Amino acid sequence: MGDGGEQRHRRARGWDVTLFASRDSVTRARLHAVVDKGYEEDATVDPKVVEYLHISEAFEHAAEFDLIHSHYDFMALTYTRLIRTPVLTTIHGFSSPKIMPIYHKYGDGYFVSVSDSDRATGLNYLATVYNGIDLSLYPLQDSGGQDLIFLGRIHPDKGVHLAIEVARLSGMRLIIAGIVQDETYFREQIQPHLDDEKILYIGPVDVKGKNELFARARALLHLNTIPERFGLVLVEANAAGVPVIAMDLGSCREVIKDGETGFLVANVAEAVRVLERILEIDRRACRGRVQQHFSIDTMVKGYERVYSTIFDLEARSRS
Amino acid sequence: MGDGGEQRHRRARGWDVTLFASRDSVTRARLHAVVDKGYEEDATVDPKVVEYLHISEAFEHAAEFDLIHSHYDFMALTYTRLIRTPVLTTIHGFSSPKIMPIYHKYGDGYFVSVSDSDRATGLNYLATVYNGIDLSLYPLQDSGGQDLIFLGRIHPDKGVHLAIEVARLSGMRLIIAGIVQDETYFREQIQPHLDDEKILYIGPVDVKGKNELFARARALLHLNTIPERFGLVLVEANAAGVPVIAMDLGSCREVIKDGETGFLVANVAEAVRVLERILEIDRRACRGRVQQHFSIDTMVKGYERVYSTIFDLEARSRS
Numbered sequence: 344m345g346d347g348g349e350q351r352h353r354r355a356r357g358w359d360v361t362l363f364a365s366r367d368s369v370t371r372a373r374l375h376a377v378v379d380k381g382y383e384e385d386a387t388v389d390p391k392v393v394e395y396l397h398i399s400e401a402f403e404h405a406a407e408f409d410l411i412h413s414h415y416d417f418m419a420l421t422y423t424r425l426i427r428t429p430v431l432t433t434i435h436g437f438s439s440p441k442i443m444p445i446y447h448k449y450g451d452g453y454f455v456s457v458s459d460s461d462r463a464t465g466l467n468y469l470a471t472v473y474n475g476i477d478l479s480l481y482p483l484q485d486s487g488g489q490d491l492i493f494l495g496r497i498h499p500d501k502g503v504h505l506a507i508e509v510a511r512l513s514g515m516r517l518i519i520a521g522i523v524q525d526e527t528y529f530r531e532q533i534q535p536h537l538d539d540e541k542i543l544y545i546g547p548v549d550v551k552g553k554n555e556l557f558a559r560a561r562a563l564l565h566l567n568t569i570p571e572r573f574g575l576v577l578v579e580a581n582a583a584g585v586p587v588i589a590m591d592l593g594s595c596r597e598v599i600k601d602g603e604t605g606f607l608v609a610n611v612a613e614a615v616r617v618l619e620r621i622l623e624i625d626r627r628a629c630r631g632r633v634q635q636h637f638s639i640d641t642m643v644k645g646y647e648r649v650y651s652t653i654f655d656l657e658a659r660s661r662s
Numbered sequence: 663m664g665d666g667g668e669q670r671h672r673r674a675r676g677w678d679v680t681l682f683a684s685r686d687s688v689t690r691a692r693l694h695a696v697v698d699k700g701y702e703e704d705a706t707v708d709p710k711v712v713e714y715l716h717i718s719e720a721f722e723h724a725a726e727f728d729l730i731h732s733h734y735d736f737m738a739l740t741y742t743r744l745i746r747t748p749v750l751t752t753i754h755g756f757s758s759p760k761i762m763p764i765y766h767k768y769g770d771g772y773f774v775s776v777s778d779s780d781r782a783t784g785l786n787y788l789a790t791v792y793n794g795i796d797l798s799l800y801p802l803q804d805s806g807g808q809d810l811i812f813l814g815r816i817h818p819d820k821g822v823h824l825a826i827e828v829a830r831l832s833g834m835r836l837i838i839a840g841i842v843q844d845e846t847y848f849r850e851q852i853q854p855h856l857d858d859e860k861i862l863y864i865g866p867v868d869v870k871g872k873n874e875l876f877a878r879a880r881a882l883l884h885l886n887t888i889p890e891r892f893g894l895v896l897v898e899a900n901a902a903g904v905p906v907i908a909m910d911l912g913s914c915r916e917v918i919k920d921g922e923t924g925f926l927v928a929n930v931a932e933a934v935r936v937l938e939r940i941l942e943i944d945r946r947a948c949r950g951r952v953q954q955h956f957s958i959d960t961m962v963k964g965y966e967r968v969y970s971t972i973f974d975l976e977a978r979s980r981s
Contacts, residue, residue, distance in 0.1 A: 387760075388760060389758065389760035389761065391710075391737075392736065392760055392761050392763060392764055393763075395736065395737055395740045395764060396740065396763060396764055396767065398740070399740035399741065399743075399744075402744060403743050403744065405744075417711065417714065418710075418714055421714045421715065421717070421718035422718065422741065422744065424718075424722050425718075425721060425722065425724075425741065425744035425745060426744060439708065441706075441707060441708035441711055442708065442711050444711060444712075444715060445711055445714065445715055448715065
């Protein structure tokens with residue numbers, strides 16, 4: 344279970360991987376599917392029904408595997424005590440305090456966090472394994488551009504309104520890209536500032552669009568208002584050599600090294616102030632840090648270490 | 663899993679019963695609860711979370727039981743292949759065609775239908791076991807009243823509008839009782855006919871209210887517009903000696919014996935016509951049929967037969 348890139352890599356490294364996912368998944372692993380596509384894309388199915396079908400199918404085949412690596416949140420945990428195969432769960436975020444009773448019940452399982460900051464107490468974490476990106480998708484842009492950029496969901500959590508404030512106070516242009524997740528927020532706090540000149544909104548962008556943005560970026564602004572679990576966009580920008588100015592909340596300080604690959608700030612005023620020093624940031628150092636900590640290769644090796652730990656623990660408990 | 667009355671009875675007959683249900687359940691069985699009350703009554707919990715917690719808890723204790731009798735629809739089925747204890751599922755109705763993929767996958771399990779008519783093809787049904795009622799709650803009303811009554815959810819499926827038509831055409835009074843499930847339907851097709859004299863709506867009623875209704879009833883009208891799975895209210899009315907005029911759809915003909923405990927009809931005109939013969943129905947025969955087929959005792963014996971069948975089948979498959 345994971346994205347296509349990860350699976351190819353793990354297969355290449357000698358693992359025999361079966362991916363339980365929808366039939367339209369792109370993977371070089373052996374694909375085991377019970378649903379045709381994601382339920383968001385298929386109105387003929389009931390999400391609850393295909394979720395139960397999908398999860399149980401994997402657990403019914405448990406005996407065929409040395410390990411089940413689940414990315415399926417609290418639901419999959421409720422099947423883990425009915426099988427013998429060890430289950431590792433990567434927690435990609437806690438969506439609500441209401442899901443915690445299940446994590447606490449199954450807290451003695453095996454868990455990986457996606458950042459040190461996004462951890463709950465009482466769970467048996469074996470490691471933090473950061474998400475990794477394919478660096479070839481985001482080539483280094485040798486020289487920086489003139490603009491500020493924002494990339495991400497248009498939602499108050501992501502602090503788009505704070506990025507606009509920074510742009511206005513610094514007199515720089517800001518280009519905003521991403522899907523609108525909160526319509527009211529967009530209409531009331533973003534749209535009134537758009538002027539086709541200094542503050543622009545260009546909608547969602549794909550990899551090509553991101554690279555075009557990175558080419559004209561002096562810095563990426565990520566002034567999140569709640570703790571960030573793991574900001575993939577910070578890593579992508581850094582890979583392209585773009586320094587990041589991020590709010591010092593959640594995992595941002597694990598991704599961005601203050602003064603080396605960007606700056607961690609506490610508020611808008613600080614963000615404006617560090618902009619004056621942004622050209623001090625070495626663009627190659629930004630990419631270097633991604634290569635070291637946030638590449639697919641680093642992620643795969645991180646998981647391989649966790650798998651070995653689990654196999655050791657299981658062998659010990661049997662002997 | 664079942665209502666309190668059923669559990670007491672089964673315990674009384676020598677079974678050792680553990681009921682997995684919310685902590686506020688009334689039962690003489692051993693209660694095993696992981697949630698305090700039904701999720702509809704507790705805004706602090708996420709229904710999906712407590713559902714997963716509740717179901718998996720029962721299956722994690724499977725080894726302690728000779729049989730798990732599940733009333734938890736398609737969700738519980740997805741855990742059945744991970745345990746050795748046989749699981750019997752009573753299907754209390756198919757809520758949507760979208761749930762059928764799970765029933766078909768697990769169709770080789772053990773199933774009970776609540777009426778012969780409410781069956782899906784391809785499932786391994788061992789029997790139909792009708793729901794049973796506690797007849798002491800609905801004493802025989804020796805002499806009938808003058809009015810027509812409707813009892814049930816105010817919803818187009820239940821044909822309240824057809825009952826009103828019958829009342830108008832026959833010139834009889836109709837008393838409607840039950841919760842409003844479909845507000846638009848109530849406002850547009852029921853409310854305009856209410857006149858405090860010939861067509862009355864008295865809201866939801868409890869057991870006492872039902873008995874008061876039965877006392878003044880000449881007949882209960884149940885002109886359902888879709889196949890009835892199992893109409894408990896038909897049984898309750900019959901228990902009190904009230905004849906039932908029911909649409910001949912779904913399980914109605916299993917519950918009502920045409921011409922003996924009421925009449926099965928195809929439309930409003932037929933319902934009006936049989937009203938002229940309603941006094942021919944023997945009120946004691948109505949109750950007698952309930953005693954024979956729809957009592958708790960009959961239900962319990964029906965399930966005991968199914969349990970024996972399962973134990974035999976399991977023993978045979980092991981030998």
